[in-house]
Amino acid sequence: MQRNGKTGRATGRLTLKDVAARAEVSVITASRALRGVGRVAPELVARVKDAAAELNYVPDPAARALASSHSSAVTVLVPTLNNPATGDLLEAIHAVLLTEGFQVLIGDTHYSREQEEYLLRNYLSYRPRGLIVTGFDRNEEARGLIASSGVPCVHVLELANTPGVYCVGLNQSEAGRTMVNYLLSKGRRRIAFVAAVDPRAMLRAEGYRRALKEAGLYDPTRELLSAAPASIQLGASLFSELLVRHPDLDAIFFSNDDLAHGALFTALKMGIRVPEQISIAGFNNLQEGAFTIPPLTTIHTSRAEIGRRAAQMLLALMRGEKVDEPVVDVGYELIIRESA
Amino acid sequence: MQRNGKTGRATGRLTLKDVAARAEVSVITASRALRGVGRVAPELVARVKDAAAELNYVPDPAARALASSHSSAVTVLVPTLNNPATGDLLEAIHAVLLTEGFQVLIGDTHYSREQEEYLLRNYLSYRPRGLIVTGFDRNEEARGLIASSGVPCVHVLELANTPGVYCVGLNQSEAGRTMVNYLLSKGRRRIAFVAAVDPRAMLRAEGYRRALKEAGLYDPTRELLSAAPASIQLGASLFSELLVRHPDLDAIFFSNDDLAHGALFTALKMGIRVPEQISIAGFNNLQEGAFTIPPLTTIHTSRAEIGRRAAQMLLALMRGEKVDEPVVDVGYELIIRESA
DNA sequence: GCCTTACGGGATAGCGCTATCTTTACACCA
DNA sequence: TGGTGTAAAGATAGCGCTATCCCGTAAGGC
Numbered sequence: 001m002q003r004n005g006k007t008g009r010a011t012g013r014l015t016l017k018d019v020a021a022r023a024e025v026s027v028i029t030a031s032r033a034l035r036g037v038g039r040v041a042p043e044l045v046a047r048v049k050d051a052a053a054e055l056n057y058v059p060d061p062a063a064r065a066l067a068s069s070h071s072s073a074v075t076v077l078v079p080t081l082n083n084p085a086t087g088d089l090l091e092a093i094h095a096v097l098l099t100e101g102f103q104v105l106i107g108d109t110h111y112s113r114e115q116e117e118y119l120l121r122n123y124l125s126y127r128p129r130g131l132i133v134t135g136f137d138r139n140e141e142a143r144g145l146i147a148s149s150g151v152p153c154v155h156v157l158e159l160a161n162t163p164g165v166y167c168v169g170l171n172q173s174e175a176g177r178t179m180v181n182y183l184l185s186k187g188r189r190r191i192a193f194v195a196a197v198d199p200r201a202m203l204r205a206e207g208y209r210r211a212l213k214e215a216g217l218y219d220p221t222r223e224l225l226s227a228a229p230a231s232i233q234l235g236a237s238l239f240s241e242l243l244v245r246h247p248d249l250d251a252i253f254f255s256n257d258d259l260a261h262g263a264l265f266t267a268l269k270m271g272i273r274v275p276e277q278i279s280i281a282g283f284n285n286l287q288e289g290a291f292t293i294p295p296l297t298t299i300h301t302s303r304a305e306i307g308r309r310a311a312q313m314l315l316a317l318m319r320g321e322k323v324d325e326p327v328v329d330v331g332y333e334l335i336i337r338e339s340a
Numbered sequence: 341m342q343r344n345g346k347t348g349r350a351t352g353r354l355t356l357k358d359v360a361a362r363a364e365v366s367v368i369t370a371s372r373a374l375r376g377v378g379r380v381a382p383e384l385v386a387r388v389k390d391a392a393a394e395l396n397y398v399p400d401p402a403a404r405a406l407a408s409s410h411s412s413a414v415t416v417l418v419p420t421l422n423n424p425a426t427g428d429l430l431e432a433i434h435a436v437l438l439t440e441g442f443q444v445l446i447g448d449t450h451y452s453r454e455q456e457e458y459l460l461r462n463y464l465s466y467r468p469r470g471l472i473v474t475g476f477d478r479n480e481e482a483r484g485l486i487a488s489s490g491v492p493c494v495h496v497l498e499l500a501n502t503p504g505v506y507c508v509g510l511n512q513s514e515a516g517r518t519m520v521n522y523l524l525s526k527g528r529r530r531i532a533f534v535a536a537v538d539p540r541a542m543l544r545a546e547g548y549r550r551a552l553k554e555a556g557l558y559d560p561t562r563e564l565l566s567a568a569p570a571s572i573q574l575g576a577s578l579f580s581e582l583l584v585r586h587p588d589l590d591a592i593f594f595s596n597d598d599l600a601h602g603a604l605f606t607a608l609k610m611g612i613r614v615p616e617q618i619s620i621a622g623f624n625n626l627q628e629g630a631f632t633i634p635p636l637t638t639i640h641t642s643r644a645e646i647g648r649r650a651a652q653m654l655l656a657l658m659r660g661e662k663v664d665e666p667v668v669d670v671g672y673e674l675i676i677r678e679s680a
Numbered sequence: 681g682c683c684t685t686a687c688g689g690g691a692t693a694g695c696g697c698t699a700t701c702t703t704t705a706c707a708c709c710a
Numbered sequence: 711t712g713g714t715g716t717a718a719a720g721a722t723a724g725c726g727c728t729a730t731c732c733c734g735t736a737a738g739g740c
Contacts, residue, residue: 011409011725011726013409013725013726015725015726015727016726016727017726017727025689025690026689026690026691027690027726027727027728028689028690028691028692028727028728028729029688029689029690031727031728032689032728035728037728038688038689039686039687039688039689040688040689041688041689044688044689056461058461058462058464058465059465059726059727060406060465060467060725060726060727061402061465061466062401062402062403062405062406062411062466062467062725062726062727063402063406063695063725063726063727063728064726064727064728065402065695065727066400066402066403066406066694066695066696066697066725066726066727066728067694067695067726067727067728067729068695068727068728068729069351069353069695069728071402080427080431081427081430081431081434082424082427082428082431083427084422084424084427086427087420087421087422087423087424087426087427088422090421090446090448091420091421091422091448094421094448103445103462103463103466104445104446105443105444105445106430106444106446108430108431108434121398122398122443123443124398125398125399125400125401126401126402126443127400127402231627232627232628232630232631233627233630236631261628261631262631265631265632265633268633287571287572287573288572288601288628290572290573291572291576291601291602291605292605293605293608293633351695351696353695353696355695355696355697356696356697357696357697365719365720366719366720366721367696367697367698367720368697368698368699368719368720368721368722369718369719369720371697371698372698372719375698377698378718378719379717379718379719380718380719381717381718381719384718384719399696399697400695400696400697402695402696402697403695403696403697403698403725404696404697404698405697405725406695406696406697406698406724406725406726406727407696407697407698407699407724407725408697408698408699408725409698409725
């Protein structure tokens with residue numbers, strides 16, 4: 001129960017030695033028994049495990065990390081914590097890794113390459129067993145840190161075909177293209193793209209451009225990018241701004257549901273009929289989208305599935321297993337609702 | 341740049357020994373110089389720091405933790421990651437602690453006491469320097485773990501007056517009471533309370549009950565609690581359900597903005613006029629609330645400020661400084677919009 | 681019967697740091 | 711001049727674990 005007490009140690013910590021003593025084996029046997037490595041007679045394993053359980057023993061991760069030069073930590077770097085999509089992702093990653101006995105260290109890069117590099121340097125000093133990073137937009141230093149660390153790394157949200165690179169995500173650009181093609185199929189011709197600049201949004205922008213160029217309808221002045229982080233507020237103001245500049249637009253593709261929600265609210269307030277006058281589309285399929293007036297047409301992305309599968313892939317990599325599907329495309333789904 | 345190379349160590353890691361050698365001092369002097377403890381001549385400190393910088397040395401946290409029996413980690417336990425309010429809180433905590441050189445370990449208790457106890461046991465084995473936990477709703481075991489660990493702990497979101505307990509939050513119950521009193525002041529008499537059960541929501545419920553009892557208008561059948569996690573969807577269905585049971589209600593206080601949004605959307609769809617037929621109020625002041633139809637009356641809570649101040653308080657505690665304000669009430673603000 | 685091989689178990693030596701004690705150097709006072 | 715105090719640096723010994731080497735014992739081969 002209590003961790004101080006019968007041991008005479010300076011730190012008062014309950015150690016493997018105590019467990020070993022109780023099980024009447026040597027420390028190293030206790031170590032092996034608890035880790036399930038090496039050859040230990042089943043009977044001894046049971047005795048050690050019982051002793052550990054009775055004493056409520058928890059191994060010291062620091063000592064373990066120092067001795068083995070491997071921690072049980074997995075570092076996850078996300079661009080922001082302030083985002084429902086990140087929440088879904090982290091929740092799923094946590095769920096998988098924690099049950100497997102790993103600790104999850106979360107780093108928030110705030111969409112900054114410098115910050116990401118700093119965090120990598122920092123977190124890698126923890127000798128994490130694994131690494132999950134968001135996308136591929138990082139500087140050379142950061143790339144080098146990941147590569148030279150030798151720590152298994154899974155990239156999430158985006159896809160890449162580079163050999164030796166593991167990733168779980170979706171083709172953001174294709175998803176963007178799908179949405180624009182859908183708008184085109186509905187007869188829209190003057191389609192704008194509005195985004196809060198972030199790497200994924202820029203990939204969606206590529207898809208947007210490709211689709212419109214293929215249709216011969218691309219007009220670069222119809223792209224509106226903002227450096228501010230996405231929010232409903234921002235969507236509202238970008239929407240107004242865009243309408244002033246381009247009153248003739250018949251559709252707007254927002255890089256992000258938040259922005260689209262702001263636009264929908266503004267449209268409702270200003271009496272602009274959606275989708276009759278203008279179609280509005282978002283991206284990510286946040287829960288609110290099903291309830292807006294009108295409900296939002298968007299692209300569904302399975303953040304939870306990405307998190308889960310990325311964590312599982314990382315587990316396999318950390319165990320040294322062969323991963324025969326290094327690129328997992330979880331796909332996306334066009335959610336057609338009334339707004340477009 | 342690279343971490344392998346000139347050192348002859350088995351792990352290939354760049355160690356303090358390398359730094360010491362380069363600065364031509366002993367390891368322990370290098371250690372002291374880098375940590376800024378003890379007496380080291382300024383000239384040597386500079387030499388060591390230069391050497392460390394040139395080698396791009398990053399101390400091994402595991403070794404440090406083992407030797408000093410203190411890590412540089414701070415554990416934060418939150419009830420969910422899937423929530424904008426949690427995002428704000430974590431973002432702020434991260435911002436403060438990371439710049440001070442601490443690592444932030446996030447644990448997600450999923451609103452479960454058992455899970456919290458498990459996580460505490462686990463994370464405490466990391467010898468964190470500090471602990472931030474959400475509220476006070478935990479089992480005896482968990483309470484004991486925190487107390488006996490001797491790790492400085494700050495409680496967030498709720499307040500308590502127990503001596504020796506540090507907390508940063510707001511009086512949830514008072515905030516709930518304030519909202520109900522406001523509704524009463526607007527002439528509402530048949531006020532319901534709808535919540536997704538969580539400890540904070542239950543405190544708000546207390547405030548709700550108190551206010552109504554004081555007004556002699558309390559009716560327990562007007563409380564609707566759901567075990568499911570809060571969502572717009574849930575709010576929508578609870579709203580419909582409640583109206584069937586109590587068609588005469590003139591106001592509903594939702595424990596949570598998400599739920600209120602669902603209600604507003606449903607009301608709009610069903611042609612129920614808000615606030616003429618029924619007033620709707622929420623809690624937390626999420627960004628969406630300013631844009632709903634009609635805009636949502638709610639209670640603003642400063643999650644970011646709570647996170648920031650909690651982190652600062654924890655810093656002070658970890659440094660052994662005296663904290664003369666162990667209970668920080670960041671307050672709340674009644675945001676009056678059209679929905680009530 | 682001796683040697684090999686395999687297996688179960690233990691002894692030992694660190695992992696990279698820091699707490700603690702000890703030593704050295706030098707100023708100060710009687 | 712010798713003793714003493716103190717600052718500055720180093721030597722030493724772990725922190726709690728695991729990698730590695732080593733030693734018995736038993737089974738199997740010739």
